[in-house]
Amino acid sequence: MKFLALEPSSQRQQLRFCTVYWMIMLRNPEIESLAEGILAGDRMSLSQGITLLESTLEADQETSERLLSSLLPKTDTALRVAVTGAPGVGKSTFIEALGMHLVESGNKVAVLTIDPSSPRTGGSILGDKTRMPRLAKHPDSFIRPSPSGTVTGGLAHATRSTILLCNAAGYNPILVETVGTGQGEYTARQTVDVVLLLVLAHAGDELQGIKRGILETADLIAVSKADGPLKERASLTAKTYRRALALSPSRSVIPKVMISSALENTGIADIWDAIKEFEHTARKNGQLDQRRHEQIKFAIFEAAKELFLTRFSRSEDLQHELQQLQKQVIQGECTVNKAAHILLRDL
Structure with a gap:
């Protein structure tokens, strides 16, 4: 696979994308096998699937999403x-x-x-x-x-x-x-x-x-x-x-x-x-459906918060900006709310 003549940071991003892409493609048979095992009630497959869900590794999170998507109808x-x-x-x-x-x-x-x-x-x-x-x-x-x-x-x-x-x-x-x-x-x-x-x-x-x-x-x-x-x-x-x-x-x-x-x-x-x-x-009386629909909205919001925190923790630029904003707040040059708005804008 050839890389275009990009800046080093862009090359790193492209390499990271390709690495994750190939990991996902290589794991497709594994995901299908795991899903089949779970649907068959295999306890080992279920345990492995839950371990994937609990993992904080980015590659595992990608895999677990594909696993969940394949099982949603059940x-x-x-x-x-x-x-x-x-x-x-x-x-x-x-x-x-x-x-x-x-x-x-x-x-x-x-x-x-x-x-x-x-x-x-x-x-x-x-x-x-x-x-x-x-x-x-x-x-x-x-x-x-x-x-x-x-x-x-x-x-x-x-x-x-x-x-x-x-x-x-x-x-x-x-x-x-x-x-x-x-x-x-x-x-x-x-x-x-x-x-x-x-x-x-x-x-x-x-x-x-x-x-x-x-x-x-x-x-x-x-x-x-x-x-x-x-x-x-x-x-x-x-x-x-x-x-x-x-x-x-x-x-x-x-x-x-x-x-x-x-x-x-x-x-x-x-x-x-x-x-x-x-x-x-x-x-x-429909309360169960209503509750589950509200739960989905709550889950989407919670997942968005988690993605925000994950992206923030993995960004060196945002971490550096946080340190600068922290100094400004300490020196009385900026309020906490204004610093938060700046951070959200740059995210």
């Missing part, structure tokens, strides 16, 4: 359920109990768990399979832990795309466990069909601290660990939540508040019945 059938709640509420234990109920009822279940990454090292434990030993061994389950990375809101950056791959592989429903950072309920609502909020049994006075936003985003609420000496308190907590929700002016449909114990395996089947009832109603 990615819109599964029910997506987020299980969220504060740390220590028992999300993993509850999800294993629910997952076992589902696989024993003949369902293929995917569980996507998000592990919080260290703000210093970026690493995460990725230990959710060890917290769901029975479900992890079942042939009709697929558990995939992912690091949250730098993304806030309780989900990983590739969660939405990972859901689509699991759907294409034949898993339905798909359960998503959030980090439980406090913003998880809102972000989860932009990704799934049903948000199930787990809460602990509390004394009445402690419930005064319930955040209004949490009540507005949860579709169902379950008081977890309702066993032993906490049974009575769990019932009281459920009643208090029902009263609080009944007074919420922004809710046209009052979420059900239920009680469960993963330890005693009580209330799990009832909660799943409530989830299915919510899905049936949402499909019938």
